[in-house]
Amino acid sequence: MTETVTFYIDGQAYQVAKGTNLVDAAKMHDIDIPVFCYHPKLKPVGMCRMCLVELGSLSVNRETGEVERDEHGEPVFRWFPRLQTACTQVVTDGLAVRTTTEAVVQGRNSILEFLLTSHPLDCPVCDKGGECPLQNLTMGYGPGESRFLIDDKIRLDKHVPLGELIYLDRERCIQCARCTRFCDEIVGDDVLAFHERGRRLQIVTISDPPFDTKFSGNTTDICPVGALTTADFRFGARPWELQEEATICPHCPVGCNLSAGTRLDRDAGGKKIIKRIMPRQNEWVNEIWICDKGRFGHHHTRAEGRLEQPMLKQNGAWVPIDWPAAYDLVAAKLRQYGDSLGVLAGPSLSNEDLWELRKLAGLVASEPKLGVWPAAMTGGDLVAQVGVGSGTMLRAVGPETAILVIASDFEEEAPIWWLQVKQAADRGAAVVVANARPTKLDRYARAVVRYRYGEAVSVLNGFAAQALKDKSLTGKLSESRVAGLSQLRAALKGVKPAFGDAGRMLLSAENLIIFAGGEGLSVAQHRELMQAAANLLILTGRAGRANSGLVAVWPGANMQGAYDLGYSAEATQALLDTPPRMWIIGAANPVAEDARAARAITGAEFVVATSLFMTPTSEAADLVLPRQSFAEREGTFTNGMRRVQRFYTVQGIIGDSLPDWKIFAAIGERLNGPKARISAGAVMKDITAHVPAYAQASYPRLAQVERQFPLVGGDDLYYGGTAYFNLSGLGLAIPPVAEDGSAQLEVRPVTVDAPASTDADLSLIPVRVLYDRDVLFEPSRLMHHRVPPPSVELNQADAERLGIADGDRVAVEGDGYQITATARVDGRAPAGYALLPVRLSSTPAPTTPAACTVRKIGE
């Protein structure tokens, strides 16, 4: 434990951990030391000088070592003769600070006067107006009137695009460097910098393309003035008109907590719509950061083309029908095809949707096949066994924790986890990256492990074998609770420890977190990878502990929830192997994404799909039901670390759309199922009663909040951005089975498939990219410049052999699919492999590795 020390603010004694920043320490005791440049997530720079205080220390008699006291018995302090910045001071024992003396008041007053001299007086049209620290502190501490002549004001550019998403107003900038420090310290992207000096000191972007980072929007949150604004919200509304609603990002497995600024909007016909998305503080999940996809990818909630009523295909044409007719039709079809029903659940269905869908399928099929989509990764059941333990907090891990990221292009697949792992590496955590190709996390890794696609399992087996050989690397393991241990040990005997340095780094730390992606693996291979990861964690005694465990980097927001509720990718594979006669497809677009799925679905007799838009999958369906986006309804997502989190109704309903759970429950009623629940919360109540792991996840429990540090939201005058404040719930982390000391665990030897022969053809490896053409993302038009055109990455040698140059148009073909794309020859693809970013082309391609040929085609 860190030592607690006593320090004094304005004569009052307080306790705080030694080494705490003075501004933070005061804040913890609800005492304000106003700041502009200081931010508790960034290193102090002492630039703005707003936090000037008088500093001193307890006066101690040198000879006796006793604190000197005055005639009233009060301790005597010695004071520095000059003002000091509080932000550059850490608390030590006996430190004293005065925050209200005349000198301090005068100091703050003059700093504000200086800051305001050339600051424009455009608060009435400034996006920050109303939640602006400069505005607030001016009211709180500033001079009442200006002594500066307006003619003396410096005039600078007011519309400087820093890339397509962020605009800079140079007149408003107060040179606090929060934005540049965020990019340098937190993200590590060298994209913003200061240019020039003195009063000409200005922010510029130094990257090409400009402001090239996936986290640019965060700079607008931490900007203490209205200098940085987003293209999305700029001049869109005034902060005080907005109602902030709590929600959860529907895009990836991190589950970032969001605050949606909403208002009744003229442009939406008076409906309540989202005007902007900001992060909502949850130190267990996203802290106060979100990626640009989460911030700007909300336009699907109200984009043109949203389905507004159920549509039935009659003689090849779509006709609208009403809901009761639609329910009746589906119920009738389910009675007809109940034995041959396939269910595909999309990645952004909430737990409530999944639960009602499962119940519906259970009404007509004895063993319903519940598939997930995309079906590229599996092993959610293993995550439930050996996932991260209670109290896991990525933002707090350091040298005591090792992190392995395997088979994932982490920044593309889970940006905020990437950000947190990168910072953990900065704090001294041993980060090891294992992948068949270079990824951006490599630069922060202490060791990088390269394997050939398909051999990811052997890396983990190698680590496990190493742990068996070197007992010092193994933690406490109670052998009696683990089944299959002897078989595993026997199987690992023959395995040669590989990548010894990386293994030692991973296993010599106290904790081990494994982030497992699915790149380059079939579903069967991925199960082996997840099992190998579980084996390693159990074998080394790391399972079931805080800051240790297995996390799947799912291709969607709620796939862990789907596994927890009985869905799996194996079921999907079985369905595709023997296609059913009827499909229910919930919020997924397999027809556009996968050729094999497209064949299986178009060949069925009746397909019903819930969807936001007319997608290739809804086009292929017989009945399309308009679902509500995450913004129009309540629900819960379970993130990749198995934290169940609530999202709330944020905006008005589009058309007659309904939440998926309500649709499925209403159909169930017509099949003599139980009466539909009236709210998502009631559905969750059912889940808590039937799914033991979710027993505690009731809505009131999920809505609980606690005081979070750093305190950056709330009603202080200087951190601004009230949207940060989390009033709506931190969610509930579900402990893994392994955490229960009496629970039985199981290990099993895993097999390594020999990699496919690559003599003649290339192997196609689907890879995930953040900015794709997913249904939830494509409607956000302002992001289109970031979405790359369909492309395929080739190795230099392969490209030469095939006569293909970077930028050529090529056809990528294989069993049952053909797409055209632009060839990229940039050194990332290993020889023998073609990397195909998924969800970029409108033609379906494989979603798991497959054989392919690539040839150049004419212009």
Add this chain to the structure above:
Amino acid sequence: MEHILLRDLDIPDIRNFDVYVANGGYEGLKKAVREHTPEEVIQIVLESNLRGRGGAGFPTGRKWSFIPKDAPIKYVVVNADESEPGTFKDRQILEKNPHQLIEGAMIAAYAIQATAVYIYCRGEFWDLAHALEEEIEAARQANLVGDDVLGSGWNCPVYVHLGAGAYICGEESALLNSLQGLLGQPRVRPPFPAQPGGGLYYAPTVVNNVETLANVPWIILNGAAAYKAIGTPESSGVKIFCLSGHVARPGNYELPFGITFRELIFEHGGGIPNGKKLKAILPSGASGPVLPATGEVLDAPLTYESVAALGSTLGSASFILMDEDTDMVWAAAKMTHFFKHESCGKCTPCREGTYWLERIYRRLLRGEGTMRDLELLKSIPRNMQGGVTLCALGEFAANPVLSTVQHFYAEYEEYVRHAEATREARQAAEQMHDYTLGEAGELPEAVGQGGVR
């Protein structure tokens, strides 16, 4: 007496390696390395009471003693970013006696067991920096610099780095940033350069001025006591005084501390040309307060302590002299413009304050000043002082304004009086213009309605 620092005045070709060696050059380094432990060298310099000649006057030996012994990597950085207006002493050493600097830097490096020496030259010293590189190469070939110095097993290369022409990079932490390829802005201290995390590439670093280091070989050769015997007990040794402005013989004068302003200006500098009277003195370039040339000032000895007692600073001892015809408002405006131009912009009071002050001076000089502006000139600079800025530049920038307002307020008032007179005259002229228009047939509205203007 022979010069200690400006030896080129005694031996014209001393910049050549051979000539320097033939005149006892590098004997100090040899003596230090062969006869003394690093701790002894620090002790000698400490006892000599050599103080930093860059302006702050911090005891050099103490600075060296702060370097942690066990740090694996340590640096000596030579501050050759001589940018203070009216300061040109380091330039003469670099240009005419470079080996004495190299030798001094190497002794400092030996004392802290540095792993490298960097000489940071201001961008305008392009020629000097390139010539210096050749001299370093000569020393390297003689095994005085580089690998296995003098067979001691200690390796210490010397590098020259050119800045890009920024006054602020003479501030040691901004210098270190610039040397690292970062923006030339001062750092937050602590950690100080001598501490881990505060120096060059965040390793413990000694930053010394050129003139400071040039003293070191002599001290090693002649002993601490001999050096301390020169000058005064607090301000020991010799100092190069730069004389410029209204003076008959401008230039560098190496003299012991303790001579008076009067001796320096009138005996050595030859007094004020054209029979004019001396009006004011800037004792430390633009950064220290201006001193009026009173008898009390002229008879004060030149030591750190006595100049401080006069309310100014000795700083780098760059005396810019101003005769009775000098317009002090204009002079203060020039200095304010300089500081506005050179402010790095990192911290608020300096960035905004220098800009604001410059605007006010611009108005004053244009003949548009008001009494309100004079009140601002008294108050704004005060808000830039008292620890509110990150480095000393903000404090310096306030000095010329505050001191000229204090000592030469009448001149400011004269500007405003003139401006007001002009304003009144202009208003009268404008009124005349209105009446003229009226007489020509277009009556002002009020007049047309029977009103009286």
